[in-house]
Amino acid sequence: MKLNLFTHLIREVPKLTNNQKHLLQHRLNDEINRGGTSLQIDKCKGDDIQCPHCDCDQVQRYGSASGLQRYKCKACSKTFNALTKTPLARLRKRSLWEKNLECMFDALPLWRVAERLNVAVSTAFRWRHRFLAGPTHDKTSEVAGIVECDETFFLESFKGNQTINDRPARKRGGIGNKKLKGDQVPVLIVRDRNGGLTDFVLDAPNNKEIHGALEPIITDQSILCTDGSQVYKSFAKGHGIKHYRNITSQGTRVIKRVYHIQNVNNYMSRLKTWMARFHGVGTAYLHQYLGWMRALEHAPACSDFTLEMLFNSAFKHEYVPINNKKSADDVDLEMPF
Ligand SMILES: [Zn+2]
Numbered sequence: 381m382k383l384n385l386f387t388h389l390i391r392e393v394p395k396l397t398n399n400q401k402h403l404l405q406h407r408l409n410d411e412i413n414r415g416g417t418s419l420q421i422d423k424c425k426g427d428d429i430q431c432p433h434c435d436c437d438q439v440q441r442y443g444s445a446s447g448l449q450r451y452k453c454k455a456c457s458k459t460f461n462a463l464t465k466t467p468l469a470r471l472r473k474r475s476l477w478e479k480n481l482e483c484m485f486d487a488l489p490l491w492r493v494a495e496r497l498n499v500a501v502s503t504a505f506r507w508r509h510r511f512l513a514g515p516t517h518d519k520t521s522e523v524a525g526i527v528e529c530d531e532t533f534f535l536e537s538f539k540g541n542q543t544i545n546d547r548p549a550r551k552r553g554g555i556g557n558k559k560l561k562g563d564q565v566p567v568l569i570v571r572d573r574n575g576g577l578t579d580f581v582l583d584a585p586n587n588k589e590i591h592g593a594l595e596p597i598i599t600d601q602s603i604l605c606t607d608g609s610q611v612y613k614s615f616a617k618g619h620g621i622k623h624y625r626n627i628t629s630q631g632t633r634v635i636k637r638v639y640h641i642q643n644v645n646n647y648m649s650r651l652k653t654w655m656a657r658f659h660g661v662g663t664a665y666l667h668q669y670l671g672w673m674r675a676l677e678h679a680p681a682c683s684d685f686t687l688e689m690l691f692n693s694a695f696k697h698e699y700v701p702i703n704n705k706k707s708a709d710d711v712d713l714e715m716p717f
Pocket residue numbers: 431432433434435436453454455456457458
């Protein structure tokens with residue numbers, strides 16, 4: 381803004397009514413927060429800029445748009461910014477992102493988030509969906525050393541789905557039928573002693589599923605620690621890796637002082653406690669919740685998932701909206717939370 385216009389603007393401020401001053405203050409705060417978040421996005425992105433359209437690193441600065449540095453690719457001539465093709469592309473109201481993140485990690489239900497941020501519930505849902513797109517895919521790709529594995533189960537839920545075809549609707553808070561196959565969704569949790577953590581939502585806790593999940597991530601030098609389940613015994617045998625089975629019914633909890641599954645079991649216990657606050661999680665969204673919990677686990681302090689972590693996670697994952705729509709309205713399922 382030109383200096384004379386700005387001076388004029390400042391001179392006019394005393395003429396505003398109290399209500400107008402409050403509105404202006406609110407607007408300025410929004411702009412300041414938005415500017416701060418935009419600066420942080422560019423700062424996190426750093427100088428290692430590649431064109432998201434063709435991966436060329438011959439790019440030049442090309443002004444700014446929506447508060448973000450804009451770049452132009454010398455190879456394909458397309459313009460882009462730090463968020464182009466990331467899960468956070470084209471999301472509006474950047475000034476509220478930090479507060480949204482706080483609400484998410486306080487695990488507030490969507491209607492409370494919408495109320496607190498003064499946005500539509502559909503916006504709160506879209507943000508959550510996009511904010512979790514990065515963490516959902518942030519998984520350890522290889523575990524090593526002492527590797528602890530165990531399964532946990534979540535009640536199958538069609539929360540968020542429009543139709544239930546397979547069984548009559550369960551009353552709220554139902555415990556499900558543990559004997560009924562398919563009523564419980566098995567999740568395999570794997571963690572090593574160096575912070576490596578990953579999980580797999582399985583169709584069934586059988587050899588095919590568990591061996592298929594473990595094969596790509598376990599190195600030959602790993603030492604497997606599990607419960608007494610045969611499924612792990614056959615995997616370790618087939619892959620020639622050391623295996624310690626902690627059979628609690630026989631009183632075996634720790635072997636040689638270090639071989640146990642207490643870390644993975646403690647994590648599963650934290651996961652279950654944290655999940656309970658959502659009063660049933662739609663099975664279609666289980667991956668997202670597991671990613672959310674892994675993000676919390678890796679945050680410097682619990683519930684301290686920062687914008688910086690969000691941005692760095694988003695930069696790693698290309699995101700294409702459903703049907704490649706230009707609008708941010710890429711929601712394919714009903715709101716589950
Ligand atoms: Zn390009």
